[in-house]
Amino acid sequence: MLEIAVLGLLNESPMHGYELRKRLASLLGAFRAFSYGSLYPTLRRLQEAGWIDEEAPLEQTPAPSAGFAGRSKRGKRVYKLTAEGKEHFATLLAEVGPEAYDDEGFGTRLAFFAQTRSDIRLQILEGRRQRMTEQADGMRTSLARTRERMDRYTLQLQEHGLESADREVRWLSELIESERTARPPLG
Amino acid sequence: MLEIAVLGLLNESPMHGYELRKRLASLLGAFRAFSYGSLYPTLRRLQEAGWIDEEAPLEQTPAPSAGFAGRSKRGKRVYKLTAEGKEHFATLLAEVGPEAYDDEGFGTRLAFFAQTRSDIRLQILEGRRQRMTEQADGMRTSLARTRERMDRYTLQLQEHGLESADREVRWLSELIESERTARPPLG
DNA sequence: GTGTTGATGTATCGTGCTGATATATCTCGC
DNA sequence: GCGAGATATATCAGCACGATACATCAACAC
Incomplete structure (x- = not known):
């Protein structure tokens, strides 16, 4: 799941790990943040796979006086998508696995819906609603x-859980409805 | 977290792994189910620690005709709390760590609120609300x-997340209120 | 009677994520 | 000049998941 999120963010613009983590947290918000303990290994894995590439570390910054542009402080690793990476990302967005329906997976997929095909969007929304x-x-x-056998607190927990689930179903139904309206089935 | 959940369920009645898992799923509902991949290792860990104990496996079932009571089909491992286990469980319920405030941790703690001290309950509820x-x-x-820079879908995701968080805060406030009313501060 | 399905039941493994921790450097106010 | 806090990379133990494997047992069908 981190893979698709990282590729998606790097698809917008090159970034280093720390910034990636911050954008991830604000993008996904409610749904999980991802810690560095998984982010850095993922970055290395993606790099080994050839999906992302490290911009030259620039051990010697040529002109410290130049304040703009090519900033690459010592130790900073800026990553960007390779051509293969872009292609791979597109492939990932075009397929739907069962992991797209659980909390983290769904949140991640939805975050990149703008770049996802309309039929895939619908499939994900309906799967999640299901x-x-x-x-x-x-x-x-x-x-x-x-109900009778449960104490007050367990009851509260379950009822709140149920209401949340019901609310999400209603929310998803609205999204599905507007998805269908925007791009009518066949007409 | 699984530790407290397992001890809590075994505190009510002895059980084997499979049943434990089912009860866990229905008890926690929205908040996580726990798979066998973590349940069985946990059971072994708790047994090694001396907190739970295995009821005699009964390799030879004496009288298959007797339909009631002492049923222990071959291979079935029924666990129960030891005296140390009961004590340990009580200790766990009486302390509040930061893990009591995240999704899974809070759900688990709330599930055993009936056996938790009133001041601890309040502390957990307020920490979670915070x-x-x-x-x-x-x-x-x-x-x-x-808001302006976000696409429609990201916006939807964030707004739904925000509404859910707000709803939970309101729900917690009600719980806190009724907790305070039931057991007034000092007066 | 025999076959097949589905629930019961225990167990392990690879993979992924968290939370804690370590270690530097950069930036800004004082 | 100096300390605080943000920036930045990295690793590690521990926990949990999902898949998978393998048995047993009840039920019902043919």
């Missing part, structure tokens, strides 16, 4: 079955 | 700062 509907139904059933 | 308030404020600020 998943959340099932989860909500499961909780509703469980609640109905064991 | 955390969620900060998260919501962070998202609000980020939204205000970058």
Whole structure:
């Protein structure tokens, strides 16, 4: 999941790890932040795979007086997408695995919806709604079955969980609706 | 986190792994299920620590005709809390670490609130509210700062995340309020 | 009776992420 | 000139997931 997020951000503009992490946190917001402990290994993995490339480290900064542009402080590793990386990213965006339906996966995919094909968007939204509907139904059933046996707090926890799931289903339905309106099926 | 959940469930009644997993899933509901890949190693760890104990495996079931009670099919490992385990569980419930404020941790702690001291309950609820308030404020600020630059989908994601966080803060406030009413501060 | 499905039940493995920690450097105010 | 805090990279133990494997057992079908 980090892979697609990193490629997506680097697709917009080259960046170094620290900035990547900050943008990741503000982009995904509610859904997970990703720590450096996974970010740096991922960067190395992507580099080994040839998807991303390190801009010249510039051990000797030529002219410290020049304040603008080519800033690359010592130790700073600025990454950018390679041609293969762009292609790979496009491929990733065009396919939908089951991981696109869980919390982190869905959030990540949605963050790059602007660059995702309309039919894939719809598929992801519907898959996620399916998943959340099932989860909500499961909780509703469980609640109905064991309501009497549960203490006040467990009940509160479950009811809040159920309401959240229901809210998300409604939200997804709206997104799906507007997705369908914007690009009608066949007409 | 699995540790406290397992101890808590075994504190109610002895159980084997498979049942533990099912109860865990229905108890925590929205908040995580825990897979066998972490459940079984945890059970072994708890057993090595002496907090839980295995009821005799009964390699030879004495009377297969007897349909009730002492059922222990071959291979079934039924665990129960030891005296040390009960003590340890009580200790865990009486302390509050920072892990009690994240999603999984908070859900787990709340699931055993009925057995938790009132002042600890309040501390956990307020810590969680603090955390969620900060998260919501962070998202609000980020939204205000970058609203124009964001595409429709990122905006939707962030707004939904913000609403969820705000809803949880309100929910927590209600819980805190009723916690304070039930057991007034000093008066 | 035999076959096949689905639930029960225990177990391991590779992979990925977190949270803590270490270590520098840069920037800004004082 | 100096300390505080942001910037920046990196590693590690521990935990959890998802997949997978392998058995047993009840039920119902044919």
